[in-house]
Amino acid sequence: MEAQKFAIYNSSSEKMHELNGKSIDLAVMDPPFNIGLAYEGQVDETSHLNYLSSMNKVIKETQRVLKPIGLALILLPVKIKKQGRVHEYPEEYDRLCDNAGLILVDSFSFKVYEEDFSCVPLNELENATTPENSHTQEMVGMVFGQMHQKLTKFPTGRKYYYTQKEGHPCPFPSELVKDILDTYFVPGNRVLEQFSGTAGLGKEVLHRGGEYRGYESNPIYFEIAKEKLERAGRTK
Template sequence: MKYLKKENALEKRIRLDEKIIRAIENLALKKGESFSLIVNKILEEYLKNNEIFPSLNEFYAEEPNLKFDFENKIKIFENDFLTVDLSPWRGKINLIVTSPPYNVGIDYNSHDDSSSYEDYLEFSRKWLTKAYDLLADDGRMCLNIPLDKNKNGLRSVYADIVTIAKEVGFKYQSTIIWNEQNISRRTAWGSWLSASAPYVIAPVETIVLLYKHQWKRKSKGTSTIEKEQFIEWTNGVWTFNGENRKKIGHPAPFPVELPRRCIKLFSFEEDTVLDPFLGSGSTLIAALEEGRQGIGVEIDSSYVELAIKRIMENFKKQIEFQI
């Protein structure tokens, strides 16, 4: 007798009728997918049709408010990711690359980055639920989050958000450590040379690799990554500097190098890449450079304008370089 094993935090054993097992095996053989994946899909479809799953309607309630459409390749929506209507892309996004707000009191203009930790985790659960819904079955996500935070109390951000992501339905693949070589303070000077209360501060962030149903892509496409890059970037420690916030004009920009590596390593040409928290536009700059379709959502109008400006300036530089 076969059993279904769920790959999330909970594991369940389910006894199936022999006739059902044979039918599922035949379906799995035809589709070239695993037995457990077929069972999950059947159950998800049944639960969805019978409205047993919580309704996702609230996540698609607001008109898109398209602010930028570059040659039908790069689109920017000025809206809240939690409510913007992205229905045309449900189940079609190949890769999500994003760095959500960290909840450490950064002044983002239109986003409260100093809510309670409980509210922050609930916010994370909501946006992760929508991101999961938008991904294709073989879609991936590169999630840039801190290891922890110490503002208003020490919190294990990485562990908590990865746990929530798995509860939402994501499967865990791996974690890249981004050594951005940036540290603001060394220790609590009141405990200098003492075991009284020293602080351990890691000058790194994480890029969590998650996926929806299966990690291996169903169909092959054209990669843009070079051999040397593949060898270097599949090493799980990436070392490059963070971005200068004053130079960019955003309180927490990440360098184009981060999404560029994620896009080249985890997607094919013409794939659709989404950044739910676009900020200064780094993800879409990299998407355009690498021949991907790009979608960005940003709630703040000033950051939307900043992203558009950076994308167009970068595109002009590309043209000039080619000439």
């Protein structure tokens, strides 16, 4: 029986009951930053402790569904500023992953540019004039797994420009999707995206001969993503 090419669920990735253990080759996690961005009626803002608790659940579920040689890529700002406090997400996520049994296999740096004022250079983040809820242009890609392995290196010196599309304030730029899949994906891989958004990554996974599983709690983005994946599945 042919495997299902894609599935997307309108629910939280804190509990991924639909996925079997050890079934995912590559997980790509672009988590919310918890700095008050609005996503079609949903606002990305809670206490820092609640945020870390939620991400801890997602990471534990990711570890459960990841194959023994599978990879989990997490994309994070170097720092965020929230209510006057600065948080270093790479360090915090490293601890969450370590507690879940995932080890850091590799990492890389890149820069992002966005249309709003919440994305600022690292050397400006702690300035008094910087918006209370903001994150650095400087980003880190952290690659986790359950064992050490030699990986293809992500391209160096990359810069990506995020623009609002399909109602989403910051969907993946197509260049970033290409670089991620060129580096970590091979045809036939099953890819998980814990925060699908409008599923630009999923569309490209299908075009490249892979399988896609996604979670998106926002009903508007879910419907856009579902339709996009259905079209991509028909044209593959």
